[in-house]
Amino acid sequence: MSERNLATLETPALLLDEARMQNNIDHMRGRMQALGVSFRPHVKTNKSIDVSRRLMDTSEGPITVSTLREADYFASHGVKDILYAVCIAPNKLAHVSRLLQDGVQLSLILDSMEAAQMLADAAPNMDRSLDVLIEIDSDGHRSGLVPDAPELTEIACFLDASGINVKGVLTHAGGSYDCRSVEAIRAMAEQERLAAVTAANRLRAAGLACPVVSVGSTPTALFAEHLEGVTEVRAGVFVFFDLVMAGLNVCRTDDIAISVLGTVIGHQAAKGWTIIDAGWMAMSRDRGTSGQVTDQGYGLVCDREGRPLEGFILVGANQEHGIIAHRSADPSISPQLAVGDQVRILPNHACSTAAQYAEYNVLNKSNQVVAVWPRFNGW
Numbered sequence: 001m002s003e004r005n006l007a008t009l010e011t012p013a014l015l016l017d018e019a020r021m022q023n024n025i026d027h028m029r030g031r032m033q034a035l036g037v038s039f040r041p042h043v044k045t046n047k048s049i050d051v052s053r054r055l056m057d058t059s060e061g062p063i064t065v066s067t068l069r070e071a072d073y074f075a076s077h078g079v080k081d082i083l084y085a086v087c088i089a090p091n092k093l094a095h096v097s098r099l100l101q102d103g104v105q106l107s108l109i110l111d112s113m114e115a116a117q118m119l120a121d122a123a124p125n126m127d128r129s130l131d132v133l134i135e136i137d138s139d140g141h142r143s144g145l146v147p148d149a150p151e152l153t154e155i156a157c158f159l160d161a162s163g164i165n166v167k168g169v170l171t172h173a174g175g176s177y178d179c180r181s182v183e184a185i186r187a188m189a190e191q192e193r194l195a196a197v198t199a200a201n202r203l204r205a206a207g208l209a210c211p212v213v214s215v216g217s218t219p220t221a222l223f224a225e226h227l228e229g230v231t232e233v234r235a236g237v238f239v240f241f242d243l244v245m246a247g248l249n250v251c252r253t254d255d256i257a258i259s260v261l262g263t264v265i266g267h268q269a270a271k272g273w274t275i276i277d278a279g280w281m282a283m284s285r286d287r288g289t290s291g292q293v294t295d296q297g298y299g300l301v302c303d304r305e306g307r308p309l310e311g312f313i314l315v316g317a318n319q320e321h322g323i324i325a326h327r328s329a330d331p332s333i334s335p336q337l338a339v340g341d342q343v344r345i346l347p348n349h350a351c352s353t354a355a356q357y358a359e360y361n362v363l364n365k366s367n368q369v370v371a372v373w374p375r376f377n378g379w
């Protein structure tokens with residue numbers, strides 16, 4: 001690698017604090033062990049084999065992905081056990097077929113008879129038998145069948161009769177992101193668990209083995225009191241954490257492992273603004289903290305070494321310009337930064353900020369760039 005250090009890095013650039021990341025991983029793995037479940041990390045946050053190798057049980061997985069492109073990328077690095085956790089659509093079956101041919105143990109999800117019918121029609125032309133989980137809606141957040149939906153057993157029995165392997169059920173309590181207290185997250189974790197276990201028991205009562213009961217979001221994985229009946233947990237954003245997670249009290253700002261390095265390019269002194277070269281293309285448009293108790297604008301401002309500059313946030317973002325100001329909007333309070341000074345911005349949402357970059361600049365505890373890890377984007 002050619003020499004890189006923070007002072008000479010061209011900005012905006014994505015930084016990854018390796019020690020914080022490892023700490024987050026160790027903490028989550030400890031939770032999984034204590035809860036007695038296996039771990040199928042969601043790799044959509046990191047989209048990097050270098051990060052995911054630290055997450056996986058073995059070099060072959062298991063992992064969860066949100067796109068088939070992710071499945072391709074991780075398969076090309078030797079990962080075999082992959083769950084594609086977005087309901088399957090007909091125009092993706094040729095791609096699924098290629099992955100199966102390449103020896104990937106790919107599992108799919110669905111929540112409708114139409115999709116089940118489509119898979120049944122496609123199954124005879126596939127090289128290998130298809131593995132499917134049925135998506136359960138545990139919180140009214142987005143897709144899935146409610147656990148007591150009559151269609152649940154109808155779909156499962158239809159798949160089974162069509163020679164498709166019904167591996168089990170899956171749910172994701174994305175509603176945990178809207179919880180307003182740790183107690184509410186705990187209750188959401190129990191709601192998520194109960195929905196999945198109830199659905200699995202219905203499938204078993206209908207004569208299906210249903211070996212997999214898969215749940216997980218970062219908040220519920222970290223606050224579940226027990227996971228009786230659950231076999232695996234999927235969590236992803238915990239690897240880096242972000243301001244949304246900190247706002248939920250799921251982590252501290254000190255746990256956030258990624259940040260954007262930006263450089264001061266000017267001032268509007270009368271307004272109390274410091275302008276940097278990191279706007280919404282650098283941070284993403286995500287404003288996930290806007291509905292939380294503390295709105296962090298487009299990100300929380302830290303000095304180059306990562307220490308928060310108390311009270312300063314990115315109050316505005318144009319495509320390539322970010323505006324730093326005090327959260328009080330008092331123009332007389334300035335962070336005292338000169339043109340050329342660097343700052344680090346902690347992101348609202350790790351997945352969307354990381355998605356703006358092709359690589360991680362990996363930092364050691366002395367803030368030296370010790371590695372550059374590629375990541376990929378797109379579909």
Ligand SMILES: Cc1ncc(COP(=O)(O)O)c(C=O)c1O
Binds near residue numbers: 174234
């Ligand atoms: C189906 C599914 N499983 C697991 C996760 C991981 O959740 P989190 O990013 O909160 O860890 C997600 C995230 O969106 C998801 O969509």
